[in-house]
Amino acid sequence: MTVPVIVALDCSTTACKAVVFDLEGRTVCESRRYVTTTSPQPGWYEQDPHEWWEAATDALTSVVDLLLPEQQPVALGITHQRETFVCVDRNWQPIRPAILWLDNRAEDQVARLGAPDVHALTGKPPSTVPSLYKLAWLAEHEPDTIRRTHQVLDVHAYVARCLTGEAVTSWASADSTALVDLSTRTWSPYLLGLCGLTPDQVPRLAAPGDTIAGLLPDVARRTGLPPGLPVVAGAGDGQCAGIGVGALESGTAYLNLGTSFSLGAFVAGHSTYPGLRTVATAAPDASAVETLLTSGGMTMTWLRQKLLDADDPDLQAAAAQVPPGANGLLFLPYLGGRETPRHLPDVRAAFFGLGVEHGRPELLRAVIEGLAYDQRDSLNHLEQQVGADVKRITITGGLAQSTLIAQIFANVLGVPVSAAPEREGTALGAAIIAAVGGHQTPYRSVREAARTMTRTATPISPNPADVKFYEAAYHLRADVLSTFDTATAALTALRRL
Secondary structure, eight states, X not given: OOEEEEEEXXXXXXXXXXXXXXXXXXXXXXXXXXXXXXXXXXXXXXXXXXXXXXXXXXHHHHHHHHSOTTEEEEEEEEEEOSSOEEEEOTTSOBSSOEEOTTOOTTHHHHHHHOOHHHHHHHSOOSOSSSHHHHHHHHHHHOHHHHHHOSEEEEHHHHHHHHHHSOOEEEHHHHGGGTOEETTTTEEOHHHHHHTTOOGGGSOEEEXXXXXXXXXXXXXXXXXOOOTTOEEEEEEEHHHHHHHHTTOOSTTEEEEEESSSEEEEEEEESOOOOTTOEEEEOSSTTEEEEEOOBTTHHHHHHHHHHHTOOTTOXXXXXXXHHSOTTTTTOEEEOOTTOXXXXXXXXXXXXXXXXXXXXXXXXXXXXXXXXXXXHHHHXXXXXXXXXXXXXXXXXXXXXXXXXXXXXXXXXXXXXTSOEEEOSSSOHHHHHHHHHHHHHSTTOOOSSHHHHHHHHOOOOOOBOOOHXXXXXXXXXXXXXXXXXXXXXXXXXXXHHHHTO
16 A cells, blocks of 8 residues: 655755655654855855755655655655855856855845835845845845846755756745745845846745646656656745644744744734744745744854763753752853844853853853743744734754753743654645645645644643742843943954954
């Protein structure tokens, strides 16, 4: 008997992951291949798009080898790092390396172009994250690149072309570039003009769930996937994470603990809010409203590479025994600046209260608490602006598997926190969208598929005693943060001496 399965391809900042799910949303198998990020100058981040494709095909080949004979792929869905883009020539070859979402070379362009009308049109507040400003930087600093550009492709369009021969992205993917009119979900000639592009220089838009085309024969031979397999338009990793953890209902929120942290909630309509990102979703009548910490998971990577092994189970157990507040140690987690509630690129991270009595367990706990405090800032701002009342948060991403992180986040946020049962919640979101667009699947809408394909883990409840402590500490931290903000200009000048 044939068992239909769905393949999700998640091309994230750090790796391309191929994950296979059954039609009830359970993981069948997965594989990943890492990609390299280069930094030619401080604050610049680039990748080789050829590496995306090599990593993607290697991951797909690996999962196909793990399938049983009766498990037959019926659709392939795409999700990806948002805002990252590559300029290609008429032969679809990259003209230069891709510029990543976390690249901050375009501060001058943000200052000039980040006007209220752009926020109103796109849903994106001024920031170096959207592609618009970095494309404007290219128009000023590398005008020949823009002249030679046949099309600007986001990761979705680049991968879709490699898979099918069709350079197509979804409006739920292209939306994050800040080149799309959020209300019409079409490319905006006005926004394209701000960075020197014409409507011919961007790919065709599809709705999430639309079949782009069938898998090319040579790709099928290389990976072992069926030739002609429907490749279904997906969405960016943030929107897919929200779908993949089932956070579609009122009172729920999703927190994607990836390289960046993105806390979001689904809302009706396409309204914009101060200091928040409104992004298009796979449902045409709804948007997701998100906060952003660009250096979320990146902070834990920095900690692991520079100071201590944050993944060591013994160290995590020791950190769990440290009292709340890390024995008076406070960490502000702004290694890459702040985005919510406003773009503050010059803010940097800091430890406060560091003394000889503090060791590795206190350092680890302070970093996790610092990340959690920032997410409470974000949650408060989200609830105030949107009028939401979040009763439960589901976390996904690699860090979501840590019980220590989940418990501290629950205590600091003051709401139950659930870790998504399926580790790759973002990939599951892409699979859910593909399950609607596939030819042999039973679902008619994303909400219907999500109800069947997602499950809720037992939530971790806040500890009342710890909540009381963190409530008091949170207000004290606000005083430290306000004082630190006033020192930002001096610290920035000091760095530039």
